[in-house]
Amino acid sequence: MTIPVTLQPVLRRLESRVRLDEDDRAAIHSLPIQNRTVESASYMVREGELVEYCIILLTGFAYRHKITGDGQRQIMSIHMPGEFLDLQNSLLGVADHNVQALTRCEVARVPVAALRGLSEERPRVGQAMWIETLVDSAIFREWVVNVGRRNSISRISHLLCEIALRLEEAGLAENHRYELPMTQEQLADCTGLTPVHVNRVLKELSRLRLINRNKRSVEIVEWDRLQQIGDFNTRYLHFEAGGPVNLQPAR
Amino acid sequence: MTIPVTLQPVLRRLESRVRLDEDDRAAIHSLPIQNRTVESASYMVREGELVEYCIILLTGFAYRHKITGDGQRQIMSIHMPGEFLDLQNSLLGVADHNVQALTRCEVARVPVAALRGLSEERPRVGQAMWIETLVDSAIFREWVVNVGRRNSISRISHLLCEIALRLEEAGLAENHRYELPMTQEQLADCTGLTPVHVNRVLKELSRLRLINRNKRSVEIVEWDRLQQIGDFNTRYLHFEAGGPVNLQPAR
DNA sequence: GAGATCATATAATCCATGTTATAAAATCAC
DNA sequence: GTGATTTTATAACATGGATTATATGATCTC
Numbered sequence: 001m002t003i004p005v006t007l008q009p010v011l012r013r014l015e016s017r018v019r020l021d022e023d024d025r026a027a028i029h030s031l032p033i034q035n036r037t038v039e040s041a042s043y044m045v046r047e048g049e050l051v052e053y054c055i056i057l058l059t060g061f062a063y064r065h066k067i068t069g070d071g072q073r074q075i076m077s078i079h080m081p082g083e084f085l086d087l088q089n090s091l092l093g094v095a096d097h098n099v100q101a102l103t104r105c106e107v108a109r110v111p112v113a114a115l116r117g118l119s120e121e122r123p124r125v126g127q128a129m130w131i132e133t134l135v136d137s138a139i140f141r142e143w144v145v146n147v148g149r150r151n152s153i154s155r156i157s158h159l160l161c162e163i164a165l166r167l168e169e170a171g172l173a174e175n176h177r178y179e180l181p182m183t184q185e186q187l188a189d190c191t192g193l194t195p196v197h198v199n200r201v202l203k204e205l206s207r208l209r210l211i212n213r214n215k216r217s218v219e220i221v222e223w224d225r226l227q228q229i230g231d232f233n234t235r236y237l238h239f240e241a242g243g244p245v246n247l248q249p250a251r
Numbered sequence: 252m253t254i255p256v257t258l259q260p261v262l263r264r265l266e267s268r269v270r271l272d273e274d275d276r277a278a279i280h281s282l283p284i285q286n287r288t289v290e291s292a293s294y295m296v297r298e299g300e301l302v303e304y305c306i307i308l309l310t311g312f313a314y315r316h317k318i319t320g321d322g323q324r325q326i327m328s329i330h331m332p333g334e335f336l337d338l339q340n341s342l343l344g345v346a347d348h349n350v351q352a353l354t355r356c357e358v359a360r361v362p363v364a365a366l367r368g369l370s371e372e373r374p375r376v377g378q379a380m381w382i383e384t385l386v387d388s389a390i391f392r393e394w395v396v397n398v399g400r401r402n403s404i405s406r407i408s409h410l411l412c413e414i415a416l417r418l419e420e421a422g423l424a425e426n427h428r429y430e431l432p433m434t435q436e437q438l439a440d441c442t443g444l445t446p447v448h449v450n451r452v453l454k455e456l457s458r459l460r461l462i463n464r465n466k467r468s469v470e471i472v473e474w475d476r477l478q479q480i481g482d483f484n485t486r487y488l489h490f491e492a493g494g495p496v497n498l499q500p501a502r
Numbered sequence: 503g504a505g506a507t508c509a510t511a512t513a514a515t516c517c518a519t520g521t522t523a524t525a526a527a528a529t530c531a532c
Numbered sequence: 533g534t535g536a537t538t539t540t541a542t543a544a545c546a547t548g549g550a551t552t553a554t555a556t557g558a559t560c561t562c
Contacts, residue, residue, distance in 0.1 A: 066396050069482040074396040088385045096389050096487040123371045130381050134339045140391035145317050145325040147399040148443030192399030231320040236347040
C-alpha cells in the first residue's frame with residue numbers, strides 16, 4: 001500500500017522563485033505521473049542510460065554520483081524532497097551520471113516528453129524548471145571550489161552548512177538541527193576525502209563544540225564559527241533569485 | 252577600430268543540438284547586442300554583482316572562477332568562441348562567481364531582458380539556450396569528479412583531453428593540436444593543484460611522449476593513452492544530445 | 503536474540519602533493 | 533633594445549590526508 005504523496009513540495013519549490021498562475025499550477029498537477037516507492041540504495045538512473053522519465057523526489061533523500069575508471073566514487077549532489085533529480089535528462093537524453101536513493105524514497109516519474117510539452121505550453125513553468133537546473137549548476141560550481149581548494153575541515157563544515165540551510169529553506173529542518181541520512185563513507189565521497197579522515201574531522205568538530213552528533217543527527221551549535229571555518233556564503237544557493245518577481249519585465 | 256564580428260558562432264553552437272527555423276535565426280540576429288573588445292585578464296562579471304547583461308564570447312578565451320576566503324582561486328570552466336559566459340545570470344540575477352578574460356576577447360553584450368523575451372517568444376531558442384546551460388552543468392559535474400577523485404596526472408590529462416575535443420567540436424582545432432592560452436598557474440587553479448606540481452606533471456607527460464609542448468602550444472601525441480590516463484570519456488560533453496532531433500515529439 | 507553485516511573509531515605508517523627558495527627564460531612596457 | 537615583470541623550471545624539505553589494520557558498536561535478518 002502506497003502512502004499518498006502529492007506534487008505539492010515541487011510546486012512550493014518552483015513558486016519560491018517564479019510567480020505562477022492557476023493555469024500553470026493546473027498544468028503541473030495534470031502531469032501524467034507515476035508514483036513509486038524506491039528502496040534505500042537502489043539506482044533510479046544509471047550513467048549511459050537513455051532516459052525516458054524524469055524523477056521528482058517527494059519524500060526521502062537521494063544523491064547523484066559517478067564512478068571513476070579505478071572504482072572510486074564521487075558524489076556530486078545531495079537531494080531532498082521537492083527536488084527534481086535529473087531534470088537535465090529531459091533535454092540531454094543520455095544520463096552522464098548515476099542517481100541513487102540515500103533512504104527509502106517516494107518519487108514521481110514523469111515522461112520526458114510531458115516535461116518538454118509542459119515547458120513549451122507554459123513558458124513560465126519552463127523558466128521555473130530552467131531556474132531549478134541553474135541552481136543545481138550553481139551548487140556544482142561551489143562543490144568544485146570545495147573539493148578543489150578547501151582543506152578537509154572546511155570541506156566538511158561547508159557541506160554541513162549547505163545541507164542545514166537547504167533543509168531549512170524547504171521547511172524540513174530548523175535551528176540548524178537535522179537528521180543527516182549519510183554514512184561517513186558517503187560524506188567522504190561528497191568531499192573527495194577518505195572515510196577515515198572524515199571520521200577524524202567530525203571528531204575534531206565535536207571536540208571544538210561546533211557541532212553535536214548523535215547517531216545520524218547533527219546539530220550545528222556554533223553556526224557562525226562553522227560557517228566561517230567552512231568559508232560558507234549562501235549566495236550560491238540563490239534563495240532569492242531576485243524573489244518571485246524576477247520574471248517581471250526588466251525595470 | 253573594432254574587428255567585425257557576428258553571432259554566427261553562437262548560432263552554429265545552438266543549432267548543433269536543436270533544429271531552429273528561419274524565424275528563430277532571425278530573432279537571434281535581431282538581439283540588441285553591443286560589441287566590445289575586452290583586454291586579457293579583465294573582469295567581465297564579478298561575484299555579487301547584479302547582472303544586467305549576458306556575455307557571448309565571439310573570439311578569444313575566458314574563464315569563470317571563485318576566490319575562497321583565504322585568497323585561493325578555483326577556476327570552474329574555460330570558455331571558447333561561440334559560448335555564453337553567464338547565461339545563468341539572465342535568470343538568477345546576482346552573479347555567484349567571476350568571469351574573466353584569458354586572452355583579449357571580442358564579446359557581444361545582450362541585455363538580460365532581451366534574452367528572457369527571446370526565450371518566451373521563441374521557445375525552441377529558449378530550449379537551445381537551456382541546453383547550453385545543461386551542458387555547462389554536465390561539465391561542472393565532471394570537474395567535481397576530476398578534482399575530487401583523480402590524482403594529479405589524471406587531472407591534467409583529463410583537462411587537456413576536454414579542451415582538445417571541445418575545440419575540435421567547435422571547429423577551432425584539429426589533430427589534437429591547439430594553442431592553450433593558459434599559464435601553469437591557471438592550469439593549477441583548474442585542477443586544484445599548485446603551479447609547481449602542474450609543472451612536474453607536464454614535464455612527466457612530455458617525458459612519457461604523450462604530449463608535445465612548445466610555449467603555449469599543445470599536441471596530444473598519444474591520444475588513446477592520455478584519454479586512458481585521464482579517465483576521460485566524452486559522454487559528459489553531450490556532443491549529440493540525441494542530435495538535433497532531440498526536440499521532436501517522443502517516438 | 504544470535505549471527506552476520508555494516509558503520510564508526512582510532513592508531514601507526516606512508517606518500518602524493520604542498521611549500522619555500524632560487525634561477526633562468528620569456529614576455530611586456532616604454 | 534633595455535629593464536621590469538611574469539612565467540617556467542627545478543631542487544630540498546614538509547605535511548595533510550591516504551593507507552592499512554584492528555576493534556568495537558549498530559543495525560539488519562530470520
